[in-house]
Amino acid sequence: MGKEKSNITVFEHEWLRTDRGEQKLTSGQFEALQQFYGENGVPYYSLIHHGVRFNEYVGVIQIGKTIIEVLPKVDKLKSTGDEIKSTWRGVLVSMLRAVGVFDIHAPSRSDLHLRSNSILDLYFELFIKEVEYLLHRGLVKKYRKTEGNRTALKGSIQFAKHINQNLVHQERFYVKYTTYDKEHNIHAVLYKALRLLSYINTNVQLNSRLGALLLDFPELYDIKVTESLFEKITYDRKTDPYRNALGIAKLILLNYHPDVKKGANNVLALMFDMNVLWEQFVYVSLRKHKGSSTSIVAQNTKNFWKPNNGYHSKMKPDIVLNKGMEDCVVLDTKWKNLNGYNPSPEDLRQMFVYMKYYGAKKVALVYPGVENQNQSGQYYDHSSHDSKDLSEEECSIISIGIESDIRVWQRDIHELIISWCLFKDY
Template identity: 60%
Template sequence: MSTQHHIVVFEHEILRTDRGAKRITIDQLKSLQAFYGETGVPYYSLVHNGVKFCEYVGVLQIGNTLIEVLPKIDKSLTTSKESWRRVLIDMLHTVGVLKLNAPTSGSLKLKSNSILDLYFEIFINEVKYLLRQGLVKKYRKTEGNRTSLKGNLKFGKHISQNLVHQERFYIQHTTYDTENKLHQILYKAIKLLANINTNESLQGAIQSLLLDFPEMPDIKISDAIFNTLVLNRKTNGYQKAIEIAKLLLLNYHPDVSKGSNNILALMFDMNALWEQFVYTSLRKHKNKGFTITAQNTRNFWKPSNGYNSKMRPDIVLNKGEINCVVLDTKWKNIKNYNPSPQDLRQMFAYMKYYKAKMVALIYPGATFKKTHGHYYDHNEQSPQSISTEECSVISLPHNTNIRDWQKEITFEIEKWIGISYKSETNF
């Protein structure tokens, strides 16, 4: 096992080969360029002698080098990388991407060097738990030459293969054992961990799994194989281990040219994560008199042929009612600038189509800030006429205490809507 080289950057930072306190090697850059390919990847863009990360966060492992990309609302904030890593882990846990509430999670240190190490640790604990419970056995059909006639004789193959070996029988029979698709996937994931892990504290546990887990035949991994899996009462306990195995196996990109700079990409879109986090926070702490829906889709434009264009706001409160409110989340710090014209036009369309009483753009920010502006009256001939239709802009500061942050998000949004609170204990 090689010693891990750990580089921590924040979103929108640049890593180069020729300058900067944090650098990558020319070989690592070539691997990132090859991974980027002609069609590109959403995690970063290519710059001169380096790469520039965008709004995707998580980890990229290249050989024994781990590049960890963390979120950060504002460069001026002095919050440590450990705090931002904790914030990211808590956000992923809150929206259900990283599930830490199972019995096997009780022994987690939760001080791992990166999210990747945390996923490895959860997977190891899950598989250990399955081994302690006893791996599920299933019936499977097998065929081949045997020295005793047990099962169905496959006459054609028996004649072709055993003409001079009359002591053998080519038969098909049913076997009841642990060799099945679930265990083949888990075994392949364990072998992958043994190959790519660079965290010395996890190496012993991974090697123990390799010894304790029954050896399985190799299996070709694709989305299709996971789509065919059906869990039942006996195999429900496999769900988390299979989910992590899928995440790791489908995001692993071996370096076929040299074999030393394999890439594992475990990245999350902060725009999608922020949207889900705000929605989950509102759903958990919202006033009982409100309804809330996410990703509500409506037809927007119908072409003469082909598919309709649709609109899909992030969050709609009280859909279909006179006090309907539409919220759209954007993971970017606009500071003291105005929202983009595209975002404002989008909110205007939402207001019209959903007949919303209020609309707002929800951003992260270094401090809490709430502003609003009015649209010009599109029904008047005078271009200077201001309508009563407005769009608000709400910036919400982060809180390293994730529960308090969720409450603060809900409190500020509902206060903007106009809900009165008896006391903060209502949360």
């Protein structure tokens, strides 16, 4: 029999419960999510009575064979039909591709014809494609030091261990020597990821390719995967093509949490902060179309305050255009739907500080929206005795309508922001 699976699709900020709703959690799934949440919590969701409420993180959480897909959504539409889910799934994948999350070495991206039920399937296929690419190129060999008994003297003899182990086997030598082969940590990590995928994969279209890879890939030792293991991996001319495969392997292996008690509800979480993704997406969209006379930096840090004793505080706006120039502009991105309300006082105060500290001509808060809109508002004159006086300093609200066509969307982002800036190279 094939592997059984069930998929649950929700939007950010929605909830799933065990006792109500069209889509329900089983008690085992809820228990697994509670255990994964732990004492310190996770940012992806919060625990509620008999269920969980998802936050501004999107992506997938796999519990056993069940995939919970959390999609972004900022409009007011109440329908959650398959067409809307498919549209938002495409928007999410497009954004992840644009910011470089799905960079691959595979010869042709058009080969990715898998009908994915979630971005988890896409991740798995990308990893498979990367490993297929590496096998086609030929796996690299590396030098490694090893020791053990051999029937021929090779390398340096280890006298203490030789005498201890070979008193009655004088035909053997306990030696330490160098071997040049494919048995090294990089391949051990990829092999471990392949074995994990063959265990947790629920997409039957990938089963045969995973099986073929496990037959072709050298069978290696089990390796303990930690963050420090990946930090120790160094890349050179021969191993640089491994970067993407190792990047996906790291994401999968470090985010996999086995259920040590029951073994049935293992958890794999691949989630993305939509605030960070939106900021990066706006940034790469502006860079993609920017003119030669416009400079752009992201997350530019400046010292803001220093106590008499201790460390200084910093400010970090999302995007600064033409930093240090007369037409400097500061943008801060927010992944939320204002629904006709004003931005929060905290956001407006923050933009006022950015304007002063960067000497910006303009500042704006950039939101996703149903349609393209640009609205400006003036700050009150803080130097005036009359509390009703307005200054010339303003903060704009730029709402950018979401497009399913990624190229159109990125062009709209650039055109709307640059036309608001009134840069000469627009």
